Every structure is written in C-alpha cells, then in structure tokens.
Amino acid sequence: MVVHDISKIVLDENFEARRADRQENISFRDVTDFLRRHTVLIGVFGAVGLALGFFYILNTPPSYTATARLVIDPEQGRIASQDASTGTIIIEAAEIASQVEIVKSEAIARAVIERLDLTKDPEIVSTSSWVSSIKETVKSLFTLRAADDTANVPDEEYLMRRTMATFLSRMTVRRVGQSYVLEIGYTSLDPEKAAKTTNAIATAYIKTGLNERAEAARSGARWLESRLMEIGEQARAAAMSVEDFRAMNDITTIGTTSTLEQQQLSELSSQMLAARAATAAETAKLMSFQELIASGSIMADVDEGADNPQLQKLRDEMRAATSKLENLKARYHDGNPAIVAARAEIERLEAAMRAEFQRIERLLQSHVDIAQTREKLLETELANLTAAGAGKNVARVELSEMESRATTYRNMYEGVLQQLIGALQTQSFPLGKARIVTAATAPLGKTWPKPSTVLPLSLTLGLGAGLVMAVMRDGLDRRVSSSERLRAELGIASLGHVPVYRSGPRPQQPAIASTMLPLRSVLDMPYSRFSEALRGVKNSIDSAFPANSTAVVGVTSVGPGEGKTTIASNLAQLYMNEGTSVLLVDADFIGSRLSRVTSEDGASFGMESLRLIGISGQYSRRRSSGETPNPEDFDGKAVCCVPVLTVDQTRKAAVAHQRYGHLPALKAELELLRQRYKVIIVDMSGFEDSADTRVICTYLDGIVVVLGQSDKMTVERLAEALSTFGKSRVALLGVISNRSEGPRRAKMKGRKPWRPSST
Template sequence: MVVQEIRKLTGTEMASKESGRQQDYISFRDIWAFLQRHFLILALASAAGVALGALYIANTEPTYTSIARIVIDREQARIASQDASTGTIIIETAEIASEVEIVKSEAIARSVIKQLNLTEDPEIQTSSSWRSAVRGAVVTMLSVFDPATGEDAEAAGKPNEEEIMRRTMAGFLGRVSVRRVGQSYVLEIGYTSTDPVKAARAANAIANTYMQSSLDAKSQIIARGAQWIEDRLVEIGRQAQEAALSAEEYRNSNDIAQVGPSGLDQQQLAEISSQLLSAQAATAGEAARLATINRMLAGELPDSYVGEALSNTEINRLRADLGAARTRLEALQTRYGADSEPTLAAKSEIARLETQINTELVRIQGVYRSNLDTAQAREELLKEQLDAIKGSVTEKNLARVQLTELESRATTYRRMYESVLQQLITTLQKQSFPIGDARMVTAATPPLAKNWPKTTLIIPMALMLGFAGGLGLAGLRDVLDRRISSGERLSRELGLPTLGHVPFTRFQAPGAKGALRFVLDAPYSGFSEALRGVKSSIDAAFPSGGPIVVGLTSVGGGEGKSTIAANLGQLYANEGLRVVLVDANFKNPFLSIQAVNTGPKAGLSVYRGTVDADGATEEKHKGEKRAQLEEVPILPVLTVEQIRKAAHPGHRFGHLPALKKKLEELRQDYDVIIVDLSTFASSADTRAASAYLDGILLMLGNRRKMTVEWLASALATFGKSRVGILGVVFNKRKTRQWWRPIARNTLDTGGRHAV
C-alpha cells in the first residue's frame, strides 16, 4: 500500500517529471503500443495518401520518353590525346561532359526546332511559365474593363519571332535529357512528349543534328588548317632554297671539294699527338724516378724503394755483406764489448760497405738525370712538329665548319618542307572525305510504355508519405493528448500504481442481477481474472490476520465502482472470509437500492446485525435455502439509511461520525469490509471518510475522457489529508484489437459474455 499526501502537482514538477521521462529509452514494445493506439489515424492517413496518388495518376496526362544512343569514336577521327606508352586513345571525362553540354546547347535546339517546326507545336506552346500565365490573366482583366486598353496591352504583349523562338527553346530543352551510360563513350539522348511518335522523331533529330554539326565543325577546322599549312609550305620552301644556294656559294668561294677535313692532315695530326702523349708520359716517369732517388740520397727514403737498386747485382752483394757485418758486430759486442779491437774493426767494415752502396746509388742518379734530359728534348721536338701541322690546317677547318653549318641548315629546311607537304596532302584528303567524331548506335523508336506517371512508383510513395503524415499526426496527438491512456503514464506522472485492468463486459442477466455476482457466474472470464489480480494486490498490501477496510471511489459517476465492489466482495466471500459491504455513497446509494429491491438474486442482503459464532448473520439464516439453490454467497450490505439512522438526530452531518462508528464495530466482526464511496471530486463526504479506511481504490472507468491534469486537480481536493492509496483500477477497458476477434465463452448457466 502506498500512503502519500495527495496534492496538486505544479507546472515545474510536471516539467521535471516530463524531462525525467524523456531520458528513458524507447523499446520495441513502446513502438508497437504506439502503432496499436493510433492504428486508425495511420490507416486513414495511408488511405488518403493512396487516394491522392491515384487522383494524381488519373488527372495527369501520360508522357513518353524515347531514347537514341550515339557513341563518341575519337579513334576514327584521330582527334584525341594519345598515350605515349601504350598508343591507345584516351578520352577524358571532362571531354565527355563537354559533349553532353553541346548536345543540350541552344544551337542544336534551334536547329531541331526549325527542322521539326516546333514553334507551331501546341504541346510546347501551351506549357507556358507562370509569368506568361500572370500576364495573360492581367490582359484578360483589362479587356473586361476596357476593350481598347486590353487590345493595346495584348498587342504590346504579343511576342515577336525571336521571343517565340526563345520560349520554344526553353520548353524544348526542358524535355531533352542527355546522360552518359556508365563509364562508356555512349550518350543517351532522350526526349519526353505526350506523343510517343513525336518523342522518337525529336530524339533522332537531336542525335542527327549533333552528328552533322560535329561534322560541319570538323570540316571548317580542316579547311582553315589546310589554308594555314599551304601558306606555311610556301614560306618554308623559299627558306630551304635560299639555304641551299648559300651553302653552294660558300663551297665554291673556299675551294672545298668535299665535306670534312683532309685525310692526310688528319692522320699526321693524330700520329704527332699520339707520340707527344707518349713522350710526355716518359718524361713524367723519368722525373719521378729521379725525384725518388734524390730523396733516398738525402736520407728521406731507404734505398730498397728504388727498383733499379733492387735489380742491381752490385748493390745486392753489398747489402748481403752489410747484413753479415752487422750480425758479426752484434756477436763481437756481446763477446768482447763495444770498445774492443774486433768490434771496432767490424764497425769499420760496415762503414766501408755503406759508402760503396751510396757510391753505386750516385751512379744510378746520374743515369736517371741523363734519361730525363733525353725525354724532355724529345717532347719539345714533338710539340714543334704538332704546332706546325696545326697552323697549316686551321684555315681549312674553319671553312669546313662554316660549310657544314650551311649544309645542315639547308637540310633542315628541306625536311621541314617535306613534312609540311605531307601534312597538307593528309589535310586535303580529310577535307574531301571528313569523318565525324560520333556515330549512331541505336535510333530512337516510339516507346511502348509511358514514362510518367508510374503507378508502381507513385502509389508506394503516396502510401509512404501518407503513413509518414499519419505518424506525424499520431506523434502530435501523443504530445498534445494528456488523457490517461495507460497505467504507465499515471504511475510516471502522478506516482499512482496500477492494480489491474478490468475489461469491458456484457453481462447476461438484465440490470444489476448478473453484474453484481458475475465474478462467480463466469469464473474464467477476463473480468474475473482481472478482479482476482486486484484482490491479490490488495492482499499483498496488508498484513495477514487482521481485518481490512478498503474503500472504492472514482472521479466521476458511472465508472463501475459499485459493481467492482460487489464482485470483489464475492471473491472474498467465496474464500470463506467474513465480508460486509458498506454503502457510503450518500448521493447515489446504488448498493443499498439493490440490496433492498433485488436481494439474494444479486447476491446481496441488507445488513441485519452482528455475526454469530459460526459467522452467519440473521439474514443469512433466513435466505439459506435460496442461497443453496442459487449456490451464491449472500453479502450483507450496510445501507445508507442504516448509517443515517445511527447518526445523532440533531446533527445535519452526523452520518460521518456514524459511519466511523459503524466501521469500528464491523472491524470486530468481519475480516474484509468493502466501502462503496461517492465520487471524491464532488463529494466532501468521501474525502472525510477516506481517513477512516485502511486504503482506497481509485476506479477509472472513463480514462479516455480524463486527462492527467484533471485527475491531479481532483486528487488535490483531498488537501493535506494523508490517504492510503492502494492503487488505480482501470475499468471498462476494451481489450479487442484489430487483429483479434471477439472472444466468446459459454457459461454453465447457458449465457455468454463478451470481452
């Protein structure tokens, strides 16, 4: 049981609850519930979208698009960039895009319009712009008020030939479509019209005009190129002739018989140059050997570095003797000492040998010096001979160089002349037989099917748009709708738990006879199952063993709280508990009237007093036979009249203390006391009597007509009273869904109820 202080929620608190709710995640169950809740709106919006789509299809004149295909073949015309490595023809994407724009150009459009006489075509002329429509409307209005002014305005607004052509061109280009097929060199040229034959004729005319214009442009380019090449050929021929004459005149003036220098002079010059190089190399070698032996004599290098010293037998013999003398000197020094006579004699021998080696090296130095002088003299002689030969051939060489340059220039001009002549011949051949860049692949034919409107596209799109609009309306309705649509909203925004949902039920017996005991007549119906769930929630809210006093109230009338109270009492009585119903609805005592008028037929009886030892009242003994026949427990009802009689006669509102006293007495004799209260929104008795109860149930039978704010305002009428609210029970809920038929259960009594 939730005991809380009922008060009216402020706007700030509602906003905080709303922001807290927006932080929750949306699950698939929420989406499915949203679709179920707004199924009618979604269905109507989708149907409206489909209807609008069908209306559009019915009122739209069908159009047909015919397509002609051409291919850009640059390899035939040889006007392309060529890959130097592979030699293949390369057509850039920008070039293809340029051709697409050329096909859609005004020049092509103007030519096709004149060819097909489209300025008189009503299909293009009637499709005027909004400016033309406004101008026509203004002219019509002026002609109504002033015919002369209207005629002047019509004459002034009458378009000339160029304006007609521009308008026709705008309408024509709006119907032309050109696109590249994938990454290929194929272009699709399409034309859209209400007449399929006209569409094919216009598409073919555009393709043929484009190919012809390309061919004409190429012919003009070739003609201009041929003229330029011809002028260039004349100029190059004159320059080639002048260069050849200059070369021949120079040859004759310098008496040069052949191109190039004389063979004899060249041979002599080559031989002297070769000998000079050999002499210079020999001089360098002798100078190097002389420098090396000079360093040896100066003591900078040992004598073993000179090749001549190594190959001289005398020096080798002296070195061997020198080595033996040094060995003997070391032995004598060891044996006799450094100043002994044998040691001194050995040292004198070593000095003599070194002097002889040095004398031999000086002799070799003289030989090297002599060889160097000879090499230098030979080198000087060769240089003089080379200079003499060079002086004799210098003049002829200069003349030959100048003649070679003149002949090379004449040869270059002659080759240029031949190349330009070949280009001129090729250009003249192309001019006589030009080849276009494009050719027709597939000619346009009248299409068999319309291009627009497409039913398979418009109907699904209209359905989707209608469904999207329905979703928008449903979402807007959810945002603006503050009705209590579910217990989740009630729990989230007002903190009231939901104990159950009692389905809408059609009772078998007329009036209240079957309604007040239906829970026992149809124990497995949805109505009974829902009330059993409510009973379980009530039992869980109270400790076992003690009496409980539960009140049932609602915001407004006609929400079924009295029926729920009677059936709830039947459930408790069916379990063997001592149950009593208290009718505290002083404005509309429904249970009291039923207990007095209907009696045991509805399972009710007027409360007659306290229970006896076996739990049976006096009224129960009197109706025992009837109860056994009907197999229905009889619930005692403490009526409104009985409560009023127990009140103090001098008190106008003494029924409230009397009710409190009666409840205290009933707590001693009964296990469950169910109090049927008035609607609390308009009854102060209910708000006062709620303090006498252990808990109350709020019945919501018209939740579709009740908003959260209304319920919050109604609960705020309790003021600062602390009321034990067990929860909310949704009554008269329709569980039938669009996909589920109405369930029908056959009762033991032969009746039926619908859920």
C-alpha cells in the first residue's frame, strides 16, 4: 500500500490539465462503468421518451399525403453545354430547380386557394404553427405599431396571406432523381382533399405556364410587328440610297456580281492576252521560214507549204524532173540534149519554188504586222478604259458599303419576319412546358404519425436525453464518491467503502440511545456488510506498516458529522477482538464524544478509560492484564473492553498555566503509550477548521480521512482542506467512504447478520 505525503497533495495549476488528460483517455471499461452507473437514469429517460411517443401518436390526428408527377419537356429546357465527345445536350440543372421553385411560388398557391376556396377551409385557417404564434406574440408587444401596420392591410389580404403560408407549409415539391420529373405532394387530414388539392396544384402550374407563354407570345408579336415596320423602312431607304448613288456615279451593274466597266476590262484583258499570243506565234513562223530560205533547202517541208497547192505541185514536178534526170544519166552521157533539157526543167522549177517561198514570206510578214497592230490597238483601248475606271474606284468602295448596309437591313427584316410568324403561331396554339404523368389519387394509408418512425425516434431521443443528462451529471458531479476520481485527480488511495449502519432490534436494552449504537456495531453484527467492509479497511491499514511494528493511526474527517468516531471505535474493537493490544485515544477536544460515552456507560460499548498508576504520564487499565473481563454487556456475555485515553486525562497531564498545553501533553503520552500498545487509534476533530487536529497529525505515523458526506464533499473542497496542512509532513494512508452504497458482493445478498446467541 502506498502512503501519501499531504504536503504534496495540493490543488495546483496542473489540476485541470490532469483532469483533462484523464477525460481524454477513456477506455472501454470506463464506458461500461459509466453505463452501469447511469442505467436507471438512461432507462427512465428512454421510457419517458417512449411514453411521449405513444402519447403523440394517440393524440395526433392522422394526416395523408397525395402525390402527382409532372414531366418537364426537355426541348423547352435551357441548354447549358454540349458534350464534345458524345454530342449529348446537357440541360441546365438550374432550369429544373427553377421550375421547382415556381411550383412552390405564391402565384400557384393563390390560384389553387381561389379555385378551391381554401380561405374558408377550417383545417387550414385554424392551423397555426409555433412560428406564427411567436410572431403574434411579438406583434402584441408593439400594439401601436401593429395597429398602424394592420390599418393599411385589408382583412381579405391578411386572410389570404395567412392561408397561403399554411398552404405552402403543407405542400412539397421535389425532383425525382436526375430526371425531368417533378413530384408534387400535399398533406391533409382528408385523403380525398389531399388528392384533389394536389391535382389542382399540378393543373394550376400547367395552366400558368400556358398563360405565361401565350402572354409572352402576344407581347412578342406586338413588339416584333412594330420592329418589322421600322426595319422595313430602314431597308427600303438603304436600297434607294444604293440606286441613287449608282446612277449619280454612272455605275452600271451587270448581273449581281460586277459592273459594266469591270466586264469590259475583263474582256479587253482577255483579248490583249490573245493578241500577244498571236503576235508571238506569227513572229515565230516568220523567223523559222526565213531561216529555211536562208539555208537553201527549198525541198524541206514547212507547215506553211503543207496547205499550199501551188508549192505542192511544184514539189511534185521537181521530184518527177529529178527522177527523169537520173534515168537519163543512167542511159546517156552528160552532153545529151535530153539531159540538158531535163536540167533546164529542174532549174525552172527551182526558180518557181523560190518565187513561191518569197510570196509566202511576204504573207507571213503581213500576218505579223497585222498581229502587232491589233496588239497595239488593244493596249491603247485597255489603257484608256483603265484610266476611265480609276476615277470610279472610290465610288465603288462607298457603293459596296451602302450595298452591305442595305443587305443587312434586308436580312434583319427577313429574320424579324420569321420570328413574327413563329410568335403568331405560338399565340394561336401555345405549348406547355410540362404535362401530368401520374395524377394524384386518395392515399390508402396515413403519412403521419407513423408508429414505426415516431416510436424509435422518441425512444432514441429519450435515450439520448438520458445519456446527455448522465454525462452532465458526471461532468458536474465533483463529489468524492468515486475512488477512481480520488486516485486519478488527487492521487489518494481509497481504503474502502463502509455502508450505512442499520441496526437490528435490541429489546433487552431499550435505554441505549440509537445514535450510540454504531460505536459497537462490529460487536452486535460481526458479519454484517458494515463489519465486513470495516475489516477490509483494517487490512488496508495493516498493509501500510511493517509486521510487528507499533502503529499510531489517526482518524479524522474534513468536517464534523462524518462518522469518524464510529470508524475509530469499531476499528479498535476489531483489533481488540483479534487479540491485538490496542488503545483508543480521544483527541477530539471540541466534541469529546468518546470521552463522554466512556465516562457514562463505557462498559456497554466495550470501552473503558485508562488509569494513572501513580507516576506522572503513566497509565494502565483499571483491571490487570490477567484479570477476567467484567461481564457487563448487552447480551450478558463477557466482552473485552478497549482502553480509552479520554480528553480529561490528557488535559490533566498538561501544564496548568498553559492554555494549549494539551497538545504537548498528548504528544508525550503517545510516546509513552507506544511502548505498551501495538496499535494506537487516535480520534480527532475535523481538520478543516481545527488547528489542533493539524498539529496532532504530525505526531502520528499515519492518518485516515473519513468522508461521510459524499453528497456535499467535492474533489476541490477536499483538496483545499488538505492544503490547510501547509508544509507539514503528514502521512495520509487513504480515505474511507463512510455511509457509502459502494459495490456489494453477490454472496452478501440475502444473508442475515450474525447475532450472538443468548446462553
């Protein structure tokens, strides 16, 4: 067993930190212990919650909820984006959420209330929520201002607003998953009314949508019509400006893509290119023919001679004459007249062919001259046309801008015209955004209250409230009834829990006061819960001292009335009945209860005072140690009496002129008595307000603190009381929880206390 030094048990600045650490390290055993301690409290709160749930179910009228489903046309939805990979059109989720809010709007509610005349429905008019009750109370506090406000609001409008608030609180609208379906619900005490109202809400929403689209189409048609007339006038004015500017600047348009000057310029350019090509071709022919003539090859084939019959004829005659000459040379000699005639024919033909070549050369030269002349004419005409069209370029640019403006107005006119046609079609046949998929029908079962929901919820809330109360009780309860709290927060060990003393009937001695009976409870009921607990305390005290050593143990308490005298006297009785030499010292100089009991009727309680044997400071019992005890007891049996050193004996041993001389006298007596008794138990006053007790504790080997008012004693108060010892080194053996309903062993249940039999 660990003995504590009181000087180290103080409520310092680390006290809260230690307590926080203890609270953070919560084990499973702590939880089970907590639940076991507060099982009754949590169970009571759970039962109360369950009872309230039953009461709520029995006293709440059943309500029914009818639902209808609408589907919103996705083609009417607003396109937020498009998936680039799949091309899927994504409808903006805000569009669906907007439709949900539209269904829950006051406009829809007003339409349904007016259609079904719900302002006269007692179910809605008489219903008032706690929010409205609070508002009414607040308004009543400001009667003057409230009177001014209500004077400006008509009674019908106030009734409509109140009905509308109740109506909207009964209506629910939600989106079904990620679809375009909206589910509308309405709760009422009548299932038929719930279905009728739900269908009216759906119809009002669809009708409102149709009316809005028709009204929007009418407004749009009126605006488009006026806009169409305005744009038509602007388009006409722009077209007239284009024609006037074209006539002013002599700009003739051929077709829709070019002007007359542009077409002429294009044609002249084409002719110019053709003339240049023809001149180059004729020049090439002439040059090649001249080279042929210069080479003397008159028999060579040329392109110009292929189509010339005269030149072809001469070539044939030349070939015939040449062939004839070759034949004649083969038969005759060179001087033959036939050969001479043939050669003369050939020379004539060559002269004719040269003349024909010269004619062809002159013809080709004339062709070249003609081509060059035509090319020059075209160049001159192209230059003149280009010079004439250069002055109209700026006018053409401005004309192009005017034509673009006129075309824009024309396109705008056509676009507005198409929109006007669409608006007129929508106005004549408007399309709704939604349609009813499933109409509401009367529900078969009630929606609220459901026992399967209310009872588990009420039970859970009750258990939760009980758990919260238990936590608050543990958190706010700083009493020292728990030994674990003492050990964790102050480091003080618990010697045991001593239950409340309950005496049995004592018919033989009715004169003894019932308040004195606990002083000898271990004698009256040796195997009672009180005696067994006190024997455990005795064993804990014995373990704090070495074997066969003298122990001077003080028994004290924080304040008076905690049962310290009862604990001290019964401990002495236990030591006496176990054969240990024990002495009981009354050091309670304020109350002196033990001294009074010993002086008046000590034998009845197993106690007797010590006797001075003649030498100052030496005491003995009234009977010798070998003498038979006096057989004066409640049951008529011989009982050994515990010697008691009374307060009067201590005061007589003190010096007469010293007012506080009893303290050193007590110290001297304890030193002498150590030699004769093995165990000395000192009963002292409460140390919280007694300086004598704090001084006497320094004379002892150890002290035991009795806590008999656990409902009033807190950890903080105990720590503050222990701090009154200051720096005094006093050994604290532990605390005893007196009058405690601590843990009780099962085997003690139902056992009757042992009573000594009469002989």
